[in-house]
Amino acid sequence: MNPFRYVKATSPADALARMGRNPGARFVAGGTTLLDLMKLGVETPDVLIDINHLGLDGITEDRHGLHIGAHVSNTDLAEHDSVKKKWPVMSQAILAGASTQLRNMATVGGNLLQGNRCGYFRDVAMPCNRRDPGTGCGALGEQPGVEGINRYCAVLGTSPSCIAAHPSDMCVALVAVDAKVKISSPAFDRLERAEDFFRLPGDTPQIQTRLGPDELITGIELPELPAGARSMYLKVRDRTSYAYALTSAAVVLTLDAKGRIDHARVALGGVGSVPWRSHEAENALLSSPPTEEAFRAAAEAAFAGAVPYQYNGFKIALGQDTLVRVLNELVRPGAGERP
Amino acid sequence: MDNPEIGQPDETADVAVPVTLTVNGRRHDLMLDPRVTLLDALRNYLGFTGTKKGCDQGQCGACTVLVADRRIDSCLTLAVMNQDVPIVTIEGLGAPESLHPIQKAFIEHDGFQCGYCTSGQIMSAVALLEHEKPPASDTEIRERMSGNLCRCGAYPGIVEAIRCVRDAARNPVAGEAA
Numbered sequence: 001m002n003p004f005r006y007v008k009a010t011s012p013a014d015a016l017a018r019m020g021r022n023p024g025a026r027f028v029a030g031g032t033t034l035l036d037l038m039k040l041g042v043e044t045p046d047v048l049i050d051i052n053h054l055g056l057d058g059i060t061e062d063r064h065g066l067h068i069g070a071h072v073s074n075t076d077l078a079e080h081d082s083v084k085k086k087w088p089v090m091s092q093a094i095l096a097g098a099s100t101q102l103r104n105m106a107t108v109g110g111n112l113l114q115g116n117r118c119g120y121f122r123d124v125a126m127p128c129n130r131r132d133p134g135t136g137c138g139a140l141g142e143q144p145g146v147e148g149i150n151r152y153c154a155v156l157g158t159s160p161s162c163i164a165a166h167p168s169d170m171c172v173a174l175v176a177v178d179a180k181v182k183i184s185s186p187a188f189d190r191l192e193r194a195e196d197f198f199r200l201p202g203d204t205p206q207i208q209t210r211l212g213p214d215e216l217i218t219g220i221e222l223p224e225l226p227a228g229a230r231s232m233y234l235k236v237r238d239r240t241s242y243a244y245a246l247t248s249a250a251v252v253l254t255l256d257a258k259g260r261i262d263h264a265r266v267a268l269g270g271v272g273s274v275p276w277r278s279h280e281a282e283n284a285l286l287s288s289p290p291t292e293e294a295f296r297a298a299a300e301a302a303f304a305g306a307v308p309y310q311y312n313g314f315k316i317a318l319g320q321d322t323l324v325r326v327l328n329e330l331v332r333p334g335a336g337e338r339p
Numbered sequence: 340m341d342n343p344e345i346g347q348p349d350e351t352a353d354v355a356v357p358v359t360l361t362v363n364g365r366r367h368d369l370m371l372d373p374r375v376t377l378l379d380a381l382r383n384y385l386g387f388t389g390t391k392k393g394c395d396q397g398q399c400g401a402c403t404v405l406v407a408d409r410r411i412d413s414c415l416t417l418a419v420m421n422q423d424v425p426i427v428t429i430e431g432l433g434a435p436e437s438l439h440p441i442q443k444a445f446i447e448h449d450g451f452q453c454g455y456c457t458s459g460q461i462m463s464a465v466a467l468l469e470h471e472k473p474p475a476s477d478t479e480i481r482e483r484m485s486g487n488l489c490r491c492g493a494y495p496g497i498v499e500a501i502r503c504v505r506d507a508a509r510n511p512v513a514g515e516a517a
């Protein structure tokens with residue numbers, strides 16, 4: 001780890017002031033992503049600003065929904081009574097990620113900014129456009145001597161410069177429930193829809209979100225789901241627990257009196273460069289009866305634009321099956337319904 | 340744990356900062372490079388070598404300790420970030436002559452082989468049974484202990500040990516008889 005100066009911020013304004021315009025400074029919350037990357041030499045901050053004491057650890061509820069401080073731990077958010085009751089997809093997604101120890105440490109803000117787990121990104125001896133723009137993408141295996149292990153990579157939203165999959169479970173659920181990210185910057189505060197917060201890699205894979213380098217996430221907002229909404233998260237991985245998603249799906253839907261789907265939001269994990277909202281699947285669901293056949297068609301629509309790489313083509317069929325299974329579960333009488 | 344071998348100032352002491360850690364009920368004032376993780380502070384500066392380093396990347400759970408009654412991986416947090424909070428390590432649970440019930444259960448149910456993961460497993464089990472909602476089934480025990488890997492595959496014994504301590508707490512008399 002490179003040497004750094006450690007400072008403890010006491011309020012959001014203090015944290016922003018200490019960050020200033022220093023490109024070498026980093027905020028540290030739970031530390032579970034940042035310290036890992038610092039040990040690997042991927043992150044080399046010269047100042048570490050501890051943001052664990054800014055007073056951003058509350059969860060409050062009003063008629064608009066739930067307001068969650070950026071420093072709330074993944075555990076506390078997943079175990080919160082209202083979240084379990086009204087946004088079960090959020091609770092399920094968070095509990096499907098990492099381990100209890102890590103969820104106790106990890107914060108909402110840090111989870112939004114966990115970046116990616118691409119093995120080439122994590123290895124400073126390897127080419128990676130995201131870590132060192134212009135060096136090439138190791139996962140594509142285009143350079144001599146670099147095999148291009150891309151089994152975990154994305155099939156949706158990739159670009160010739162980066163094919164990494166977004167690894168977060170929580171963020172997939174945030175997109176499905178249409179959460180907002182609260183951002184504080186030196187000039188003003190703003191809200192960003194979770195869906196818009198993440199940026200496709202394009203030619204600038206090193207810029208992963210719309211958060212500026214001098215900005216702070218202060219919280220997230222979960223809007224009330226429509227009356228009668230059912231929601232669920234399902235994650236498929238190489239082992240039953242404590243592994244990143246190969247594929248996942250978060251769905252929020254409502255059924256009308258005749259049992260037809262009249263509202264649907266679909267987000268996919270493990271398969272996209274960003275937590276992936278599928279308008280294609282949503283549109284397909286809204287125009288058909290809730291049958292296995294219609295679910296298959298929606299899943300096919302979701303992956304119509306998918307581009308497989310050498311080792312990850314299996315994610316297309318697996319991702320479709322994951323979505324179909326969630327949809328089947330959700331339309332079962334009484335399933336996943338909020339009380 | 341006053342080991343004169345350990346706790347010597349680091350050669351980078353010119354950048355050291357004062358760090359106060361409260362471990363197993365005792366206050367320790369240290370001068371540490373801010374890069375020192377909580378795990379390294381416990382092992383290398385305070386001599387609490389019961390806590391193990393497996394991966395140093397949050398992937399194995401060998402370094403599990405309790406901070407403010409919550410289990411965490413001490414390899415992914417800095418010592419300087421953990422001041423003013425009570426920290427409990429395996430040394431704070433029981434002594435050889437007076438083992439904690441979970442330590443006893445690990446011995447009785449063959450919850451380990453080489454022992455490298457064991458302190459982490461036990462700290463995780465203590466958090467699970469004493470500070471979290473008790474697990475309802477073996478499947479739930481496995482899921483909630485999944486942050487602790489065991490290279491020797493002692494998992495069946497670990498699950499059994501945890502189940503027995505849970506049941507004994509629910510029904511003390513039957514528990515003692517069992």
Ligand SMILES: Cc1cc2nc3c(=O)[nH]c(=O)nc-3n(C[C@H](O)[C@H](O)[C@H](O)COP(=O)(O)OP(=O)(O)OC[C@H]3O[C@@H](n4cnc5c(N)ncnc54)[C@H](O)[C@@H]3O)c2cc1C
Pocket residue numbers: 026027028029030031032033034035036051070096097098099102105106107108109110111112113114167168169170215216217218242243244245396397398
């Ligand atoms: C072994 C392992 C397994 C994992 N498995 C999973 C998994 O299965 N699913 C999953 O979703 N995740 C998984 N994770 C990732 C984990 O969820 C993240 O590491 C965690 O959520 C990050 O939160 P943190 O508070 O520790 O962030 P930190 O490490 O403290 O920060 C991460 C980044 O965010 C920045 N930051 C943090 N808070 C703010 C803020 N409020 N404003 C601005 N910037 C901020 C920091 O500067 C840093 O760049 C795993 C991690 C590990 C180590």
Ligand code: SF4
Pocket residue numbers: 116118119120121127128129130131136137138139140153161162163164205
């Ligand atoms: S996929 Fe992205 S993160 Fe991975 S090597 Fe290529 S550029 Fe880097």
Ligand code: FES
Pocket residue numbers: 391392393394395396397398399400401402403412413414415
């Ligand atoms: S040493 Fe900390 S999790 Fe492996």
Ligand code: FES
Pocket residue numbers: 450451452453454455456457488489490491492493
């Ligand atoms: S007992 Fe050897 S690693 Fe678990």
